[in-house]
Amino acid sequence: MVKKKVVKKKVVKKKLSKKKDDLTIHxxxxxxxxxxxxxxxxxKILGIVLKGKIIILQGKLKIEEEAKLIENSMMLxxxxxxxxxxxxxxxxxxxxxxxxxxxxxxxxxxxLIGEQDAITVIGPASVVGEMKKDPKKVELMLARK
Amino acid sequence: xxxxxxxxxxxxxxxxxxxRGEIKLGFYGSPNAGKTxxxxxxxxxxxxxxxxxxxxxxxxxxxxxIKEKVVLERDGKKIEFKLIDxxxxxxxxxxxxxxxxxxxxxxxxxxxxEATQGIIESIKWLDDMDAVVVMIDxxxxxxxxxxxxxxxxxxxxxxxxxxxxNKIDLKKSDIxxxxxxxxxxxxxxxxxxGGDNIEEFYEELFKLVKKV
Numbered sequence: 001m002v003k004k005k006v007v008k009k010k011v012v013k014k015k016l017s018k019k020k021d022d023l024t025i026h027x028x029x030x031x032x033x034x035x036x037x038x039x040x041x042x043x044k045i046l047g048i049v050l051k052g053k054i055i056i057l058q059g060k061l062k063i064e065e066e067a068k069l070i071e072n073s074m075m076l077x078x079x080x081x082x083x084x085x086x087x088x089x090x091x092x093x094x095x096x097x098x099x100x101x102x103x104x105x106x107x108x109x110x111x112l113i114g115e116q117d118a119i120t121v122i123g124p125a126s127v128v129g130e131m132k133k134d135p136k137k138v139e140l141m142l143a144r145k
Numbered sequence: 146x147x148x149x150x151x152x153x154x155x156x157x158x159x160x161x162x163x164x165r166g167e168i169k170l171g172f173y174g175s176p177n178a179g180k181t182x183x184x185x186x187x188x189x190x191x192x193x194x195x196x197x198x199x200x201x202x203x204x205x206x207x208x209x210x211i212k213e214k215v216v217l218e219r220d221g222k223k224i225e226f227k228l229i230d231x232x233x234x235x236x237x238x239x240x241x242x243x244x245x246x247x248x249x250x251x252x253x254x255x256x257x258x259e260a261t262q263g264i265i266e267s268i269k270w271l272d273d274m275d276a277v278v279v280m281i282d283x284x285x286x287x288x289x290x291x292x293x294x295x296x297x298x299x300x301x302x303x304x305x306x307x308x309x310x311n312k313i314d315l316k317k318s319d320i321x322x323x324x325x326x327x328x329x330x331x332x333x334x335x336x337x338x339g340g341d342n343i344e345e346f347y348e349e350l351f352k353l354v355k356k357v
Contacts, residue, residue: 063297070236070294071268074261077238078254085237088290125237133288135326 016082016126017051023127023142024052030059030116038065042072045122049086050076054123054140059116060090069122087128089138092118167213167225168357169273170350173299174280175291176203176233176260179311181210182337183280183346184230188212190343197230202246204260206232209270219351231270232263234291271298275357276305278350283310283334284317287326296327305356307349310334314341 026048033041041061046069048055061069066088073086092115121131121138129143172180181197188196197210210230217224238260243253277299281287287310299306307330310323314336324332333349335342 063294063301066290066294067268067271067298070234070291071265073236074238074264077261078258084239085235088236090290090293125239131290132286133290134286135288 014050014080016080016124022052024054026053026055028055028057030057033057033059038062038068041065042069045069046072046076049073049122049124050080050083052124052127054121054128057120057122060092060118060120062115082126084125086122087125087131087140088120088122089131089133090118090120091133091136091138167227168354169227169229169275171229171231171270171274171277172280173231173267173271173277173295174233175282175289176235177201178233178280178282179337180233180278180280181206181230183278183309183311183335184210184212184228186337186340186343187217187226187228188215191215191217196228202243202248204233204235204238204243204256204263206230207256207259207263208232209263209266217347217350219347222351224351224354229270229274231267232260234264234267234295235260236291238264268298271302271304274299274304276307276353279306279308279330280337281308281310281323282312283320283323284312284315287323292326296330305353306330307353308332309337309346311337314339 028048033044036044042065045055045057069086069088073083076083077085119138121140123131123140125143127143128140130141132139132141172184174180181199184196185199188194192212192215196212197206199205209232212228212230215226215228217226238257240250240253240257243256244250248256279292279295279299281292296306296308308323308327310318310320310332311334312318313320313334318334320332320334323334331349331352333342333346335346
């Protein structure tokens with residue numbers, strides 16, 4: 001009888017690539033994601049975050065895309081070594097009091113060119129310990145392990 | 146986008162052709178905001194039984210929990226609810242955080258894995274709700290991206306929302322800050338654990354149902 005050799009496949013988990021004590025901030029203009037669809041945007045963002053970098057994005061994602069981004073990062077936890085999710089915060093002037101004309105103008109601009117009048121900070125949870133946000137600022141505390 | 150249109154169409158047709166039946170009421174929020182505590186209180190008040198277990202350790206609810214046929218009555222009006230308690234939504238899950246509560250590494254990793262699945266489930270269930278109670282812990286900063294993302298996604302789906310500022314019995318509670326953060330929503334302050342202001346919550350819940 002010929003014994004079948006059982007070959008155990010080695011599961012190689014991807015690693016969150018980040019050199020110790022390295023902090024890289026990636027400034028991303030809105031134009032870099034403007035032509036991408038939801039999948040493309042999330043792929044691009046997570047690709048950078050998985051390199052251990054903090055993204056400062058001009059503008060903000062659509063609200064459905066934010067939910068998709070959270071969903072996708074959850075899928076990566078446990079599959080990418082050292083990845084514990086993301087920290088995200090965005091600041092925009094949408095709650096500011098302004099006149100009706102200004103409001104209409106901004107809404108039209110939002111439809112035509114996306115929400116560029118905002119700033120979004122996204123970083124890996126292993127690098128960003130905490131993000132504190134209020135309507136006027138975002139504070140980013142680095143993780144100390 | 147298609148999902149949103151489908152959901153909107155379903156709502157319109159349901160409103161025109163169907164009699165109002167059981168209302169699917171979801172409980173959303175960050176971990177430890179008090180979703181299960183409130184769902185338990187409602188379930189206890191009207192059925193005499195709990196819906197789920199609560200714990201100080203985050204992500205105690207890691208699966209969607211449902212309690213059907215919960216009939217609430219107010220001023221002679223009866224409304225039947227299906228209570229849907231969802232796992233807390235978070236952007237980060239680190240198994241080491243669970244170890245601080247005394248869990249062993251393996252158990253902590255397992256809990257983290259289940260918690261990530263729970264968050265994915267919570268997001269997927271957004272499309273299936275008729276109305277949602279968004280729980281916010283009034284003792285912490287309300288401007289978290291999780292709160293904003295949940296509320297924004299519900300608004301995009303045209304789902305009626307009641308914001309509940311929980312833990313008003315605690316010293317650090319700041320309901321004004323919650324109201325200031327979400328001025329476009331009705332905010333009711335309660336203590337799900339102690340039962341403070343629960344009558345006002347029921348009153349607001351009945352108002353919410355009118356929007357379904």
